[in-house]
Amino acid sequence: MGQADAVNFSQPDRGPSIGGLLLTPGAGADRHQRTLVAVEQAVAPLPCERVDFPYRLRGSRMPDKPEVAIAHLAEQAAALVDRWGIAPQALVLGGRSYGGRMCSMAVAQGVPAAALVLLSYPLHPPGKPERLRTEHFGQIRVPVLVVSGRGDPFGTTQEFERELAAIPGPVTTVWLPGGHDPRRYDEVAGIVAGWLGELAAGG
Template identity: 35%
Template sequence: MVDDVSTDDPGAPSEVVGIETELGPARAHLWKPAQAPVGRIVLGHGAGGGIGAADLVAVRKAAVAAGWLAVLVEQPWRVAGKKVAAAPPKLDIGWRAVLAALNRRPDFRRRPVPLVLGGRSAGARVACRTAAELGATAVCCLAFPLHPPGRPEKSRADEIALPAEAGIGVLVVQGAKDPFGSGPDIEALGLPGVEVVGVEGDHSLKKYAPVAEAVAARLPGWAKHV
């Protein structure tokens, strides 16, 4: 079982790196394992919250316990103290700038280990859109917003299909009562390479232990791919 973690504070990172982007400063919070990392997992936050979200904290903790370097990324709009997220193209710009800066760090690219990209909600969308170009081994989506609430015709299935089309596996951990689309809704798309794990809860995924357990169970498999 995954240990409980604080939902109010993501815990003290090993290092916080300020990164300049064309949209303003972003921040990368790094948690380093005790030994050389077996993999790297980089996660972005949603449009309505930050890196202290319960599911992100729990997944970060599980990854570090498994020997992974975990990075939680704060988008420029969040660092600037704004309450409304930037448009999707701007989120991609900020995300790319952070990954480029991390890749210049010797401790991030010291040896060839897997790179898993992901995030919750809007952060999951960003990861799906950029996974192929950024060389991801896999994508980890927490509460992927398949469509706006009550608007299934506004499907974002094309985004979640992008990594799979590039041969990159996608894990989706989805709440059974998520108004942005449930696990069965995503499974019904029939996308090859997309694995869906349903858990209790809605879009917030506040019952975070099953979320972390689902990700932790797949870390060993991801660690084998470089």
């Protein structure tokens, strides 16, 4: 992983069945965001779908409220597991920034998933560490991968380590050089692909 630092908080007793991956973009991007495209290519031949949120589909720049985004994710996830012929619990959910946050909230609210992939998770708004976006962490019981830049203004490594401890499921963190968008697309993609492979193998 080059200059990345990986820390395993814990490991699952056995690997979950992984049948597909749903990816979502950050608030300022769409499904064609370069990191998402790179991840899709890296995990092949695992089925992967990059999904836009409703506000993007209608041409708006104002992100959807969580309840709208979560309902959309639940619908998209159900459609994908039906199309791919996999169990709902075999689908991995994830994305960048806002997209990853919405996926984590969806899983916390009961949307079935094998695991979560959170890229540049927005732990809090820049300069406002008191406004944490972690109230749902205690309800996440699936394996979680967190990949962020060491200089990300949306959350320091120390803040992440403190807040991620609330997640009951096993958590792996990887820190990369850079800020909220480390721009190490292929490296991020390789980290995600490698983690999913190890997870499925029970490693």
